[in-house]
Amino acid sequence: MRLSNPRRLLAVLSLLLAQLAGSGPATADTATPDWSLLAGLSGKVVLVDFWASWCGPCLRSFPWMNELQQRHAGEGFVIVAVNVDQDRVLADAFLKKLPPRFRVEFDPAGRIATRFGVEAMPTSFLIDRRGQVRARHAGFRDAQRAPREQQIQQLLKETSP
């Protein structure tokens, strides 16, 4: 039987896996959101959402965010959507297909994303009227729209300091 030892092969493969798994998470400073982004927004409930044109779930989140912004703008709710596309042309094409009714910022070098500690696409941070990050959502799921809106409404009920 001319079979070479499968165990040796598996041993090497597990070595490989161990090495890869150990390559460590993002070295981003995950603790401190970028407050310069939020200048002038104190007293408001802010949803900071990181999105990109190449991200499918991001496409699905836009209509929902448009609805949210419309429904709750009067109560002091602001959405800031931070785009991380490397190519501005692609971001603009996306925005043409899905015109946003909220503020859009551009972060092609990912500096803001790094400072916020984005670990998935999309990621959104829900910030209360006192500037505290109260929730972080990785990914976008249809089923989470209602609970997330409830969360926002609860924060809107809280009064500013």
Added chain:
Amino acid sequence: MQLKKPIGATLATATCGLLGALPSAPVAAQESPKWESDTSLLYYGEDDSRVTDASLFTSIRRVLDEDRSFDFSLTVDSLTGATPNGAAPSSGVQTFTNASGNSAYIIAPGEQPLDTEFLDTRVALTGNWQQSLGEAMRWSAGFSASDEYDYLHLGVQGRLERDFNLKNTTVYVGAAYGKDDMNPVGGTPIGLAPMLEVDNDSNKAGDDSKDVMDVLVGVTQVLSRRSLIEVAYSYGKSDGYLSDPYKFLSVVDPVTGLPVPGPVGSGLNRYLYEHRPDVRTKQSLFAEWRHAFDRDSMAVSLRLMDDDWGVTSQTVDARYRWNMSAASYVEPHLRYYKQGEADFYRTVLFDGAPLPEHASADYRLADSEAFTAGVKYGHRMARGEWSVRLEYYQQTAEPSAGSVVGDLANHDLIPDLNAVIVQFGYKFSF
């Protein structure tokens, strides 16, 4: 496309298909499709009146939500033409009893011994369910089944994937098990039994079967913003009837190279039905590197295979995707395959020599090399994408050592195989 199995494609194809297909993430931003459909039409044609195949592959996938989906696929193959029966060409007339044992066919002097009763339609179905398990894990489970007039396959498969390291690393394991039942026309020949005259089936037994098991473990690692590498190790074991019931070997004189007479009263030369081992264990190591340029991309892969039949193979495959515009692309493709013969591969057997325990003259187990060169063109429309692929395949094989004696030197023992492949595809979401 089963060329008269027991090389029973079905499981391996199903394995490849399932141990394949977890939909990791939606690729380009698009409206959320609930249904995805992908259909391909394939034409495969060999020259010199050999095999022709027309196949339809179609799949439909239903996305329930971001974390769950299921899909079904249907494949229909229709094969016609002629395939080598394992005998060697000869300067004399050769008569063979057909597979079902109810008639004989004659091959003229110098002609390739081909079995022309080769009409087969195969239908295969697979179904899979895919689901996420938390943020970084996904599993899938499914079944596969295929049926043709002399072969039935049933199988199950499962798979698990886990992401690490901000999804830079994905590890996956998969396993598939299949049970294949064969009922060859005319029965299953007894290994190395001689071919007998029409209506004599004393050299045949009844139906038979085999079990096939495959496991796969792999890792996909993002190397940089532009490239990634995928490495997979797989191990497979087949157990049961692994021979091709329609193939045999010529027994020739060791000096003249001419066939010797068969059993008394048969009126045939001596042809012995092939006999392969009843277990086959194989391993393969696969690696693919994919790289994105600003506009184009390329993929290069290598696969090394090794089994306990003595077959070793190396496959190198390269594709370059030239994205001509947002709506269309051209993709040239090159593939090189090299294979070392099975221990029991014999182009012919020699009269008077001791009979080996196992022997097969199936050219697919010989030392061989194959080249594929092709190009694909694709075009995205408002609704869906269509594509066309054209490939040319050439395979050359070598007879086993010491086979070319006497008269056999006057013939091409294993003619080159040249085939053209044309494939049309259309996929769309709704």
Added chain:
Amino acid sequence: MNRLHPVLLIAILAATTGCATVQPWERDLHAREDMQPNQRDAAIDDHIYFSKEASSGGRGFAGGGCGCN
């Protein structure tokens, strides 16, 4: 296995030691449709070559891509 494989594994190990972690927002190129393996074409190729050669399968299809959700 072939004499080649220890070399291949060492090469792979060497390649991966150099890899940096790509951030989730830097997955734009990986998200491209042409950077995903084409499962249908691979399945068709395997379907064809299975009947002509003594090897089959060998690959999985996971990971890479945009890494979204």
